[in-house]
Amino acid sequence: MPDLFYTAAYIRLSREDGDREESDSVANQKKLLTGFIEKKEELLLYNMYIDDGYSGVTFQRPAFRRMLADIENKKITCVIVKDLSRFGRDYIESGRYLERYFPEKGIRFISVSDHIDSLRQPYDMLLPIKNIFNEQYARDISGKVHSALQTKRQCGEFIGAFASYGYRKSPTDKNKLIIDEYAASVVRRIFSLYLQGFGKQQIARLLNSEGVLCPSAYKRASGLRYANPGAGCGSLWSYSTINHILHKEIYVGNMVQGTREQKLRGRQQMLGRERWIVVKGTHEAIIDEETWRRTQKLLKSNVRSPAGAYVPARHLFAGLLFCGGCGRPMVKTIWRHADGSPEYSFTCGTCKRHGRHFCTPHTIPARALEQAVLNDLNLLLSRCEKLSGLVWQQAEQFFDxxxxxxxxxxxxxxxxxxxxxxxxxxxxxxxxxxxxxxxxxxxxxxxxxxxxxxxxxxxxxxxxxxxxxxxxxxxxxNEKPAARPVSYLDRALLSALIAKITVYENRRIHICYNFPGGASFFPGQYFVKRTDDIHILSKSSELQ
Structure with missing residues (x-):
């Protein structure tokens, strides 16, 4: 009996790639592949990996990534597809997998309709050419799809995957929006509260305290397969969500689309407002024109002008300071003594925005933090003679x-x-x-x-x-220890030397120093801890 090949049947379908033929449907691909496997006694179906709705020009597809993971774990020894276009339409990436990755991993590759079997025949030099035409086909289809969608936008038809909060797609016409009464009532309340003088953060806290689901959580609760990778705190309302709703013209009945652009293999980028497609009166409004006008006027008046009111500067530790409880960035806060003099400190951003129910403050005075970091940095620099050799050694290891x-x-x-x-x-x-x-x-x-x-x-x-x-x-x-200690911190110095500072309870902090070029070194070896006053505890045995 011949050696068995544990086989992955890979199936992909994408309407954006123009896969409209019945022969390319998921059901027909399954039927073709299972029939082929049954006829080959050495092939044993391990699993089917199905990417339904994913374009062939990207390989960041969930089922495809799972298949690669199973290959790495040596669960699969053969991959079978209907044809090369099901595998991918990017000829460079397809070539890398077929010409290098699969042979390196000992994977047998079969493309049924193309009569390709890497075990039965040598590498076919026409294979890259077929991949080229698959990619060119995807480009042609992408242009046609973009043109068709642009026409729909200009006619005021909704083409998004999910309707904006407050609306839902009509069950009889997916390109038409109808009001979702519950969500619309929340939208009206947000506009009303803002015009009453409530701040955006106040509105978010109020909705959170009442247990109102934020838009992403509400959509999931409604049965939609909605995911927002940028959502930081689960089902919580935030300043940015309230701000986003207050700026959305869709709530006065106008369809606003075409705000972003995406190339074939690129990321989305925001377009200038002059390029947006706005069609008025395409659906029922949630708020009236007067409410919209007053809200936009108030939003503009509340924006601080650089030439006018105080604009808070970016603090010294911006992008470096994180809460040890929730992992979110710390924010700078200010309070005043009885004599009016200001005192700055850092506190957990989650606690400040959403309250102690979600995280504790982890507050640390700014002056104490700066002094602790300065002391630890000078301690580190005073040992540069020993440190230099260690860093060079790690640099070589990193580069190797x-x-x-x-x-x-x-x-x-x-x-x-x-x-x-x-x-x-x-x-x-x-x-x-x-x-x-x-x-x-x-x-x-x-x-x-x-x-x-x-x-x-x-x-x-x-x-x-x-x-x-x-x-x-x-x-x-430096070849020698610093001649004199650093007397003050500045943004450039911190950005160059420190990767991250984590603040824990009782003012305990952890400094992770940064290695030039992107690799961190000596992480977790320097701590600053508060007893009565903040002082340094050096934990590096290598630098003693």
């Missing part, structure tokens, strides 16, 4: 890890492969396997790939040089 050097070699290999395949495609063209048009497309694609590899090599080489330049310039790598 798989990273820039392996990427450089990878780019060189891919550049050579691109050149070889280009030469092969020319031979295929001369022998009649490729038409002139196919060859010209292939030539242009591989020239671009070779240029990309050369550009990437140059970028990596510069990054390597910059890495060691930063190491040599680090103030922690």
């Amino acid at each position: 890890q798989p990273g820039i050097e392996s990427e450089l070699q990878l780019m060189e290999n891919e550049r050579k492969a691109a050149r070889d395949i280009f030469l092969t495609s020319y031979e295929d063209y001369k022998s009649g396997l490729l038409s002139r048009e196919e060859f010209l497309v292939c030539r242009e694609k591989y020239r671009r790939k070779e240029q990309f590899c050369r550009s990437k090599q140059e970028e990596l080489t510069n990054r390597r040089a910059d890495f060691w330049k930063k190491v040599r310039q680090s103030p922690l790598l």
Whole structure:
């Protein structure tokens, strides 16, 4: 009996890729793959991995990532797909998996409709060309889909996946919005409270105290598969959520769409308001025009002007200081003594915004924190002679890890492969396997790939040089201890030397120092603790 191959049947369907044919449906892909596996006695179906609704131009698909994890855990020895377009429509990424990753992991790859089986035949030089046409097809479809959606936007038809809070999609017309009475009542209340003089944070706290679900939690509770990766505190209302609702023109019955743009493989980016598509009177309004006008006027009047009222400066520890209880950033607060003199401190942002029910304050006076960090930094710098050798050693260990050097070699290999395949495609063209048009497309694609590899090599080489330049310039790598201690902290010094400061209860803090180039070193070895006054406890045995 032949060796068994534990097989992953991978299935993908995306309407955005133009997968409208019945033959490409999930059910038909399942039927085709299971039928093929049943006919091959050496194939044993381990699992089916189905990405329904995911474009082929990205490989960040949940089922695909699960399949890779099972490959890494040696649960799978074979991957089977209906055809190459089901695997992916990005020819570069597809090539990396099929040409390098699968062979390295000992994975047999089968594409049924393309008659490809890596076990039965040598690597087919036409495979990259098929991948190129799959990507070009995805680009063509993407342009057509974008054009169709743009037409719908301009006609005032709703094309989003989820309706804005206060609305829901009509059950008879998914491009039309109708009012969700419960959520709409909350929206009206928010506008009313704001016009009564309540602040945005006050409104958020009030809704949280009453147990009102925030928009994302309400949508999930309503049975929608809604996820917001940016939501920080579960089902809580926040300042930003209230602010967002107060600025949404959709609540006066106007459809506002096309505010963001996304390229084929890029991230979304916000467009200028002049490029937004606004169509008036497309659906029933939740608030009237007068309420909207008064709200927008009040919002503008409450914005501090740099030339007018006080604008709080970014504090010294911004982006570095975090709460040890909830992990969220600490915020700067101010209170005044009886004589009117100010006193600054830092407190947990979650506690300040949502109350002690969600986290405790973890308050620490700003002056005490600055002095503690300054003392610890000087202690560290006073030992630079010993520290220097340790840091150089870790820098070399960090750089020896798989990273820039392996990427450089990878780019060189891919550049050579691109050149070889280009030469092969020319031979295929001369022998009649490729038409002139196919060859010209292939030539242009591989020239671009070779240029990309050369550009990437140059970028990596510069990054390597910059890495060691930063190491040599680090103030922690003086050959001798500092001649005089640092007398004050500034933003540049903190950003260069410190990765993160965590504040725990009873004013205990943990400083994680930062290594130039991105790697942290000596994490958890320096602590500042409060007994009666704040003082330093050095825990580094290596630096004693």
